[in-house]
Amino acid sequence: MTYNYLFLVLFLSLLSCNETYKTPTNIENINIEVKAKRFDQDFLNATESDFEKLKEKYPYLVPKIEGVNDLWVAEKKDTLVQEVLQEANTVFPNFIVQEEELTQLFKHIKYNFPEFTTPETVTLISMMDYRNRVLLQNNILLIAVDCYLGENHKFYEGFSSYISAQFTQEYLVADVANVYAKNHVQKGKQRLFIEQMVYFGKLLYLKDKLIPFKTEANRIGYTQNQLDWANANEDMIWSYFVDKNLLFSTDTKLSNRFIAPAPFSKFYLAVDNESPGRLGQYIGWQIVRAFMQKNDVSLRKLCTMSNEEIFRKSKYKPKK
Numbered sequence: 001m002t003y004n005y006l007f008l009v010l011f012l013s014l015l016s017c018n019e020t021y022k023t024p025t026n027i028e029n030i031n032i033e034v035k036a037k038r039f040d041q042d043f044l045n046a047t048e049s050d051f052e053k054l055k056e057k058y059p060y061l062v063p064k065i066e067g068v069n070d071l072w073v074a075e076k077k078d079t080l081v082q083e084v085l086q087e088a089n090t091v092f093p094n095f096i097v098q099e100e101e102l103t104q105l106f107k108h109i110k111y112n113f114p115e116f117t118t119p120e121t122v123t124l125i126s127m128m129d130y131r132n133r134v135l136l137q138n139n140i141l142l143i144a145v146d147c148y149l150g151e152n153h154k155f156y157e158g159f160s161s162y163i164s165a166q167f168t169q170e171y172l173v174a175d176v177a178n179v180y181a182k183n184h185v186q187k188g189k190q191r192l193f194i195e196q197m198v199y200f201g202k203l204l205y206l207k208d209k210l211i212p213f214k215t216e217a218n219r220i221g222y223t224q225n226q227l228d229w230a231n232a233n234e235d236m237i238w239s240y241f242v243d244k245n246l247l248f249s250t251d252t253k254l255s256n257r258f259i260a261p262a263p264f265s266k267f268y269l270a271v272d273n274e275s276p277g278r279l280g281q282y283i284g285w286q287i288v289r290a291f292m293q294k295n296d297v298s299l300r301k302l303c304t305m306s307n308e309e310i311f312r313k314s315k316y317k318p319k320k
Contacts, residue, residue, distance in 0.1 A: 021213045023104065027111045034102040036095045036121040040145055043124075044085040048073060060140055061124065084125050084155065088145045091169075095123065098143075101173040101213075108210045109180055112299050128155055130167065134175045136183070141176065148172050162263040162277060166221050173211060174218050181206040184303045193254045193280070194247040198307035200259065201284025205292065209299060220285065226276035233271075234286065234318040237279050240267055254280070283318075290314040 039058055046054060051069050055062045062072070075081050092098075102121060110116045119141040126132060126144035133147035148169050149155060156164040166175075181203045190196045207219040217227040230237070241247055246254060257266040258280030264272050265279040276282075291314035292302065302310070 018213055018215050023107070023213065027107050030107040030110050032103055032106045032110060032118050034099045034106065034118070034121055036099055036102075036123050036143075038095065039122050039124045040085055040088050040092075041123075043072075043075075044082075044089055046076070048076075058122070060138070061122070081125075081127070084127060084146050087149055087153070087155065088123075088125055091149045092123070092145050098169070098172055101211075102176065104213055105173055105177055105180075105211055108212070112209055113184065130159075130163065134172075134179050136179050141179075143172065143176070160263065163261065165223070170218060171221065174207065174214060174221065177207050177210045177219075178203060180210065184300075186304050188307055190307070191250050192247070192308070193241075193249050193251070193258075194311050195307040196255060196259050197280045197284030198287055198310050199284070200278075200281035201286070201288035202302060202307075202310075204281065204285040205288040205302070206299070208289075220278070220282060222276055229274065229276060230279060230282045231319070233275070234283070235320045236271075237283055238316075238318040241283070286318065287311055287314045287316045290316040 037057070039054075039061055042050075042054060042057070048069070051062070051072055054072075099121075106116070106118055110118075117139055119136065119139045121141045121143065123143050123145045125146040128146055129144065130147045133144045135142040146155070147167055148171070149167065150169075151161075151164045151167050153164075153167070156167055159167075184206065185199065185202045187199060188195070190199055204220055208216075211219060215224070217224045220227065222230070256262070259278060262277035265275045265277055266272060267275070288302070288310060291297075291310045294315060295313055297305070
């Protein structure tokens with residue numbers, strides 16, 4: 001590799017990483033190494049005569065059914081599909097940085113959940129289906145690399161900026177960690193606003209433990225400025241929820257205002273335009289952190305506990 005390429009790999013590996021974190025020896029020594037299979041590149045470079053080989057290598061993506069070759073021929077001739085494949089190959093000529101981060105993620109999962117089995121990791125394109133950019137099925141991890149081409153990429157011109165802001169390489173491992181967190185955390189009842197907040201707080205706390213090598217902003221999907229705003233206004237956010245009697249409310253609109261992805265949170269105050277979205281998730285995160293600081297509970301037990309019980313036992317008080 002050239003000096004410039006080595007520098008680029010180093011730069012990307014430091015991007016959005018928690019430089020103060022050092023992986024403990026007992027986790028680092030876990031025998032896991034990720035090597036992704038690049039279906040996107042294999043299909044880009046395939047000729048019609050290669051389709052049988054693709055069926056053998058990716059039986060879960062290229063089913064052995066009558067007429068499937070005609071389908072792939074059509075895909076190969078589709079100019080948009082080819083352009084997306086080319087762009088994905090340009091942004092991800094290799095997967096070195098991502099493989100290292102996935103290796104670290106899987107080692108942390110294995111440490112916390114010993115029954116974990118390393119998945120077969122496969123990259124592909126989804127034609128920008130960002131809601132399904134990471135899928136885990138039958139221990140096969142599918143990652144749609146066309147959803148990580150950079151927030152200002154031309155393919156994302158029709159997306160709202162608060163959505164495309166996370167279409168960058170630095171969020172890829174966080175998205176994978178989120179899929180695994182969801183697999184472990186029981187949703188339980190979520191009729192109450194506080195239950196919804198704590199559920200997402202559990203997911204974020206798991207990401208604290210599974211990707212501690214990434215920054216807190218990366219784990220929640222904020223820019224550093226957005227996280228700084230949330231940290232500085234934590235007491236104001238909590239006071240609003242309490243004063244407006246929202247914690248035990250069953251108002252379904254609260255999810256859209258404070259839980260779901262959005263350009264900003266909806267207090268219906270002048271402060272709205274300054275705020276990031278999903279501040280209910282942020283507060284839930286702080287509640288779960290407070291609970292874990294005050295209670296001797298395993299990560300596995302946390303995943304199955306009642307959301308309301310966690311809130312009660314957290315005795316959460318925001319920073320002032």
